[in-house]
Amino acid sequence: MxxxxxxxxxxxxxxxxxxxxxxxxxxxxxxxxxxxxxxxxxxxxxxxxxxxxxxxxxxxxxxxxxxxxxxxxxxxxxxxxxxxxxxxxxxxxxxxxxxxxxxxxxxxxxxxxxKYYKPLRIGKKIVIKPSWEECTLEEEDILIELDPGMAFGTGTHETTMMCTEALEEYVKSGDIVYDIGCGSGILSIVAAKLGAEKVVGVDLDEVCVKVSNENIELNNVSDIVEIKNGNLLDVVEGKANIIVSNIIAEIIAKMTKDLKAYLKDNGIFITSGIIVEKIDLVEKALLENGFKVLEIKKKNSWACIVATNN
The missing domain is CATH 3.30.70.120 (Alpha-Beta Plaits)
Known part of the structure; x- marks a missing residue:
């Protein structure tokens, strides 16, 4: 054939x-x-x-x-x-x-x-694996199962890895998390398995919404994660402890003016999809809108920024 x-x-x-x-x-x-x-x-x-x-x-x-x-x-x-x-x-x-x-x-x-899709360890205890692969887990590992045949999003991209590492560091039990531009739903699943009480994922693409829901069911977090079809923050209600967004620098910079309305006091904003040349663009927009940058992570040519509205 x-x-x-x-x-x-x-x-x-x-x-x-x-x-x-x-x-x-x-x-x-x-x-x-x-x-x-x-x-x-x-x-x-x-x-x-x-x-x-x-x-x-x-x-x-x-x-x-x-x-x-x-x-x-x-x-x-x-x-x-x-x-x-x-x-x-x-x-x-x-x-x-x-x-x-x-x-x-x-x-x-x-x-x-x-054969190119193998189990991947991110951070201290997140393990992401394709559905057909077997892997050995340590006692405190958190397993996330994804099928690359359903959509992009196995966790191998630098931006996804850095957002996952940041979620592992900042998500606390009982948190509310918004995942803006959720794609395959991987970050929403990570937040849920790290102890978030409620996660809302949003994507403009209906296909991403469908794929996210499939992955959420595969990982048994449907009772925690809700996926919505919409544009950025337009379809979320109330305030979150953490907002994570892995999209592109220009859209992130424009979104910063609306972020505070959707973040609780001492909230955390985790964002990537930023090439290193555009760190200044996003950082400037955050500072102009009252955020304090806590850290900037880098992997190869990509960056992840963590900021707070404190």
């Missing part, structure tokens, strides 16, 4: 959104090519005999997202659906995205992609 490869050139900031669209369209597997990953790995020369200079010739911040579809599917209709979904999303539509189509041969592809 042959497979159709849909290759999209886009920005790193849109990785989550476009990956979710591709999975919802029925992609059997997904691969992310980010030249900066190769550049980072190439620094550790003891792990390499040779690094092709063409692989680290980075002229832009673009990445490549490859999705694979069976030849038995109506690929033309699927590709048109993907184009429409990308054009209809206001965040994605702002970027210059290139789509290329090619056909590849089958080499046990349907299962081979799964």
């Amino acid at each position: 042959n497979w159709t490869e849909v290759k999209i050139r886009t920005t790193a900031e849109l990785e989550d959104l476009i990956s979710s669209i591709l999975y919802d369209a029925g992609a059997t597997g997904l691969a992310i090519e980010d030249p900066r990953d190769i550049l980072e790995l190439s620094k550790y020369k003891e792990n390499w005999d040779f690094v092709d200079p063409n692989l680290i010739n980075i002229e832009s911040d673009d990445i490549f997202i490859k999705a694979y579809f069976s030849e038995q599917e109506n690929v033309k209709e699927i590709i048109e659906e993907i184009r429409i979904r990308m054009e209809d999303n206001p965040v994605i539509a702002l970027a210059s995205n290139e789509i290329n189509i090619s056909v590849i041969n089958d080499e046990d592809f349907a299962d081979s992609w799964k």
Whole structure:
């Protein structure tokens, strides 16, 4: 059997959104090519005999997202659906995205992609694993099960990792947490399993809402987590102890003017999806709106900011 490869050139900031669209369209597997990953790995020369200079010739911040579809599917209709979904999303539509189509041969592809998804430990006790994998847990570990076939969001991205680490540090038993731009629901699930009494996740994309609900059921936290379809803070009511938002810097900066109305006194705002070059943009917006920055975490080219309204 042959497979159709849909290759999209886009920005790193849109990785989550476009990956979710591709999975919802029925992609059997997904691969992310980010030249900066190769550049980072190439620094550790003891792990390499040779690094092709063409692989680290980075002229832009673009990445490549490859999705694979069976030849038995109506690929033309699927590709048109993907184009429409990308054009209809206001965040994605702002970027210059290139789509290329090619056909590849089958080499046990349907299962081979799964070998890249392994259990992942984040922070002190969060363990995230694909549903088909087994892993050994320590006594205090908190297990989160996700199926990458449902949507992007296995916890491997730096922004997700840093937000997870921050939630582990700041969530207290009985807290109310808002997850703005919840994507696959991973951060909402993390907050619930860390002891939050109530979690509200919000996403503008209906597909993300559907996927989040599936993941919430998989992790047995439906009694704690509620997912809403809406724009940022528009659909939440009342105040939270913690707001977490892993989206993009420009939207975060605009959102800061409304945050205090949704945070309790001494509340915590955790945010990522920020490339290091835009830390100043977000930090300035937070300070101008009465927040105090508690810490700035960095992993590779990404940053996470933790602030308080105290």
